[in-house]
Amino acid sequence: MNMLITLDPMGRVMGEPIGDVGDADALEATGLGFMxxxxxxxxxxxxxxxxxxxxxxxxxxxxxxxxxxxxxxxxxxxxxxxxxxxxxxxxxxxxxxxxxxxxxxxxxxxxxxxxxxxxxxxxxxxxxxxxxxxxxxxxxxxxxxxxxxxxxxxxxxxxxxxxxxxxxxxxxxxxxxxxxxxxxxxxxxxxxxxxxxxxxxxxxxxxxxxxxxxxxxxxxxxxxxxxxxxxxxxxxxxxxxxxxxxxxxxxxxxxxxxxxxxIACGDRVEIKGCQDLDWIPRIIRLEMARQLHFYRLANTLRKQLSLPALPPDRRDTSAEVEAAVDNAVATAIPLDIHDVSAVFSACESKMVATSLADGAAMLALRLPHLGGNLGVKSEDSGGAQLPRLGRELASAARLAGVAG
Structure with missing residues (x-):
């Protein structure tokens, strides 16, 4: 796949990254600042x-x-x-x-x-x-x-x-x-x-x-x-x-x-425990697609809140600007947690019913500005699930020991 690659004298990627996250195999490594x-x-x-x-x-x-x-x-x-x-x-x-x-x-x-x-x-x-x-x-x-x-x-x-x-x-x-x-x-x-x-x-x-x-x-x-x-x-x-x-x-x-x-617009991610060598290229390309997707999603959400966009190369990120963005997001999406256990008291899910019976609580948090952005289950051209924000949030919750 041919695409125009623009680098500055320091080797940084210039311009918006090009590529279809739905076709990870077609992503061009050099053009995305692959490392x-x-x-x-x-x-x-x-x-x-x-x-x-x-x-x-x-x-x-x-x-x-x-x-x-x-x-x-x-x-x-x-x-x-x-x-x-x-x-x-x-x-x-x-x-x-x-x-x-x-x-x-x-x-x-x-x-x-x-x-x-x-x-x-x-x-x-x-x-x-x-x-x-x-x-x-x-x-x-x-x-x-x-x-x-x-x-x-x-x-x-x-x-x-x-x-x-x-x-x-x-x-x-x-x-x-x-x-x-x-x-x-x-x-x-x-x-x-x-x-x-x-x-x-x-x-x-x-x-x-x-x-x-x-x-x-x-x-x-x-x-x-x-x-x-x-x-x-x-x-x-x-x-x-x-x-x-x-x-x-x-x-x-x-x-x-x-x-x-x-990739240039993402952060370094360590993928642990790959044992099948044949899977290495596919795993890497899916991670490239994931980083590209969340870069674009982050800038979509920043635009909704009139916040500065992320640069195409994260090495150009300003700590001062990102600190201001963090404060603005904390104000726009407050950590206002509600106990909604009563709403699910008659839930037919065995997992939910058992957890509530054992004294667990069902907690909910409003996510303004994220409507339609958590993602839906869909597959890319190779049959792998496309990246979605909802799955990332669920993974973080599981690390904290939250069931669901």
């Missing part, structure tokens, strides 16, 4: 990273877990970090009030339960990480120093993931050009979720500790992927390099790709 990078997470076929436990996985479900495996009930609580502030994500998770049951598999001990300090790095895992770094022409760091990433979903008993920087500034060669490798890290894999149960006091999530601590090598590329199709090729090349070592795990769940995608 993409990959994060590949590959399990290593070694022992656990910071304990001397075996890196075995036990094929069990919540129904088949042996009764003699110990279980521990925990609840994570937010605490101030080194900066003296409580992490925003930790504060949000605390409001959800979730509790976690950890099932101790035969290959998990006190370290996995966060009842004992971790051991040093597994030597085999470090050697393999350095080998992979060499294959990707990366430069090893002079000192391995373990860092901590906050993890608040309960998948790690300690509330953080141990990560170690191994090498930087590598490069991989693909048929469509080189792609830089920013960092190569060693990190711990998370526990495996077995079940989620809703209770009056919040959700109870059950985790299996067999996978917790298995070494992962994380490889993050520079945002030099040229197109959705090039992203698939890049992932294939990286997978080949990893398998050539003959010391990485194989099978479903042993490797995953996270996709960092943006």
């Amino acid at each position: 993409c990078g990959l994060e590949v997470h590959q399990q290593l076929a070694t022992g656990k990273l910071h304990s001397r436990q075996a890196g075995d996985l036990h094929d069990v479900t919540i129904e088949s877990v042996p009764e003699h495996w110990p279980r521990v009930l925990r609840k994570l609580r937010p605490a101030q970090g080194e900066s003296g502030q409580v992490d925003v994500a930790a504060r949000f998770e605390a409001k959800r009030g979730r509790r976690f049951i950890y099932i101790q598999s035969p290959n998990s001990g006190l370290i996995e339960l966060d009842d004992q300090p971790p051991e040093g790095h597994d030597e085999d895992a470090v050697e393999l990480a350095l080998t992979i770094s060499g294959l990707m022409r990366a430069h090893p760091v002079p000192l391995l120093q373990t860092m901590r990433k906050t993890v608040v979903d309960g998948s790690n008993t300690s509330g953080f993931q141990r990560t170690t920087l191994v090498a930087t500034n590598g490069v991989i060669s693909t048929p469509d050009g080189d792609v830089g490798v920013d960092v190569i890290c060693l990190e711990e894999d998370s526990a495996r979720k077995l079940d989620t149960t809703a209770t009056k006091d919040g959700e109870i999530v059950t985790w299996n500790l067999d996978r917790l601590g298995i070494p992962l090598i994380e490889i993050a590329t520079a945002p030099e992927v040229q197109s959705p199709e090039h992203a698939k090729v890049t992932a294939q090349v990286m997978g080949t390099i990893l398998r050539d070592t003959r010391r990485v795990r194989r099978g479903l769940g042993s490797i995953r790709q996270d996709l960092n995608v943006s």
